Amino acid sequence: MRVNGTLINYYFHCKRQCYLHGNRLNLEDNSEIVKVGKAIHEEKASNSENAEISIDNIKLDKLTPEYLTEVKKSDADVEAGKWQLIYYLKVLKGKGIIRKGKLECVEKNKSDKKVMYFELTDELEKELDKYIEEIENLILNEEIPKVLNKPTCKKCAYYEYCYI
Numbered sequence: 448m449r450v451n452g453t454l455i456n457y458y459f460h461c462k463r464q465c466y467l468h469g470n471r472l473n474l475e476d477n478s479e480i481v482k483v484g485k486a487i488h489e490e491k492a493s494n495s496e497n498a499e500i501s502i503d504n505i506k507l508d509k510l511t512p513e514y515l516t517e518v519k520k521s522d523a524d525v526e527a528g529k530w531q532l533i534y535y536l537k538v539l540k541g542k543g544i545i546r547k548g549k550l551e552c553v554e555k556n557k558s559d560k561k562v563m564y565f566e567l568t569d570e571l572e573k574e575l576d577k578y579i580e581e582i583e584n585l586i587l588n589e590e591i592p593k594v595l596n597k598p599t600c601k602k603c604a605y606y607e608y609c610y611i
Contacts, residue, residue: 450534
């Protein structure tokens, strides 16, 4: 499987989830939390033009002349959202489209900001390339990463796979 934004996000959230999804085990269709997130995306897309744009193997939430915006249900894992956004900025750059990044969190719980801004720098791009290689190696590995055993696991679409 080719690395995409979802795998980037999962890599930072949970390497086991990244591995399973990367090896085509998709349990998200049964998750109420994932359904809520999709509904939020659909609502945002219906209120805006330039929303839900597919390019290659990625789906962009919103693209304007200045920003690529990634919408997340909550700020529970800003780092994962940030790197997913950085990945999208790199894909666009490869197509000659240069934008700044905007990460919007509908629910603000942990961060003091609902909107965060990022720009693709050479340093971030090099770091991203390292993560992409790590994800490719992770997915090819025969050993499934261990369960995290964190409170967030209870809300994960893969919970039943990991614990039941």
